[in-house]
Amino acid sequence: MSLLLRNGVLIDGAGRDGRRGDVLVVGEGIAEVGLFRPPEDVRVIDCTGWVVSPGFIDAHSHSDLQVLEDRREKVRQGVTTEVVGNCGFSPYPAPEDPRPLRAFANGIFCGDENWGWPSAKAYLEAAARSPVVNVASLVGHGSLRIAVAGHRLGPLTARETDRLEGLLEEALAGGACGLSTGLMYAPGSSAPPKELERLCRIVARHEKIYATHMRSYASGLLAAVDEQLELARRTGCRLQISHFQAAA
Numbered sequence: 001m002s003l004l005l006r007n008g009v010l011i012d013g014a015g016r017d018g019r020r021g022d023v024l025v026v027g028e029g030i031a032e033v034g035l036f037r038p039p040e041d042v043r044v045i046d047c048t049g050w051v052v053s054p055g056f057i058d059a060h061s062h063s064d065l066q067v068l069e070d071r072r073e074k075v076r077q078g079v080t081t082e083v084v085g086n087c088g089f090s091p092y093p094a095p096e097d098p099r100p101l102r103a104f105a106n107g108i109f110c111g112d113e114n115w116g117w118p119s120a121k122a123y124l125e126a127a128a129r130s131p132v133v134n135v136a137s138l139v140g141h142g143s144l145r146i147a148v149a150g151h152r153l154g155p156l157t158a159r160e161t162d163r164l165e166g167l168l169e170e171a172l173a174g175g176a177c178g179l180s181t182g183l184m185y186a187p188g189s190s191a192p193p194k195e196l197e198r199l200c201r202i203v204a205r206h207e208k209i210y211a212t213h214m215r216s217y218a219s220g221l222l223a224a225v226d227e228q229l230e231l232a233r234r235t236g237c238r239l240q241i242s243h244f245q246a247a248a
């Protein structure tokens, strides 16, 4: 089945100005963009007066559970890929008894008592069946801590730290696109700097990304930014400051 989007204003995502042109879709893929002779037997959508662009990536989503449902809100806004697992919250790795993880994350996930995946791989397999959007997922530092030490605050034991690192390794190897922290939220907020540094070194080694909801966006904003820049410099990991704003 071929589809021709005819006579729209094309924004190709490369930063260029919009230009008039067509897009030919054959099967699941884009076959032609711009000015070309279209095949005869093709379904045509007239895009005169419309903009045709690649789908938007929502780089900060908390729809970890909703992306698994047949919900159209985001795609109606043009979003075709969502990056979930932000601010330290991911729906994996779920401990054998997933209730502590649900207690930790349900406030942000708007979830029920029926979710939890043992690994990034298991979650991403479920997400790959999403009827609507593509899903990329960060593994949440808070979720990792819940898996090794429940809601307990403060430094982890050496054994727990080994397990924490092992779970991060497993998540990144299993397809998680990086690590997120939520340093305003317990238990992640209680992690000593050394713990974050060890985890960020693993992220750097995997050449993935570290996204953080910082300790403060108000009176402690500058110190919070310094902390994250220092962490990225020291470990070589790529840093994204989530919802960067001054809230005071």
Ligand SMILES: [Zn+2]
Pocket (backbone or CB within 6 Å): 086, 087, 213, 242, 243
């Ligand atoms: Zn956040």
